[in-house]
Amino acid sequence: MLRRAVLFAAILGLLVGAGGLWLLWLSPGPKPGPxxxxxxxxxxxxxxxRQLEKEGAIPGSxxxxxxxxxxxGSSDPIQAGEFEIPKGVGGSAVLDLLQHGKPVQRLITVTEGMPSVIVEEKLASNRYLAGPTPAISEGSVLPDSYGYKRGETRAALARRMQEAxxxxxxxxWPKRSGDCPVSSPDEAVILASIVEKETAKSAERPMIAGVYCNRLKIGMKLDADPTVIYPVTKGKPLGRRIRKTELAADNGYNTxxxxGLPKGPIANPGKESIEAVLHPAQTKALYFVADGTGGHVFAATLAEHNANVAKWYAIRRQRGQM
Incomplete structure (x- = not known):
């Protein structure tokens, strides 16, 4: 009888102990989090x-x-990555998150036509990156969204953008049509950066590139406003009309x-603008001007272009912009 009572007490103790462990397993850690x-x-x-104990994110030792x-718990492997454990989550849920949850995805986006000065500012202001911000050559970064790990250096992320x-x-470059007189990938990037700044409409890029390629072929000046603005703002918006002194400035960029081409890119062009330069539209157009809808109208002769400019001025006057 005594032996049976001892056995019963032992089993009860084990059940109570297991129940205590189970309750502890469901409990949050001592620090509130997240x-x-x-x-x-x-x-x-x-x-x-051990890592979770230091964070105070789990109950017990x-x-x-x-x-x-x-x-x-599950015997599934622990995932690598950055995880955000919500406030008040129990030990069971913590393990499930590390085994089956989605890691935090951190992204930094370089938009098409973003100048390097703004890329540098984005890297410098990102509190999850480490180390100094490197100087980034204009036109060396491919616009895209880049994932990064918390604590990655700014220099390493910039290198990945440039490698892209x-x-x-x-x-x-090897697949180019040869219809545009650019003699190197560097020259293609320079012209693509101008195309990028001239239009926000993707469908227009080959046509804009076609106009500039035609001008380069006959030695005609590009007369591109964005190349005048670049030395003034390093690619940031000008916020006013271009001055006569800026149109007359001799700085290597003013087309x-x-x-010919300016001495360097004026932005970081996207893949579509580069492709537009390497495969420009087949056109006789030498001129273009805004059409009032966000796009442009093109012309092969100066007389036709002047008529298009007059229409654009009439639209601006109607809008109270002149």
Missing amino acids: HDIIVEEGTTLRSVS ARTYYVMARLF MSKTLERL YRQA
């Missing part, structure tokens, strides 16, 4: 338990949590002053 945790590749349940996870541009040029 908790940000970066899990490196190859992290094990044992090592992540790392050793207790490891035992509870082995008893009550280099790889894109390596792929596109009203000099024939």
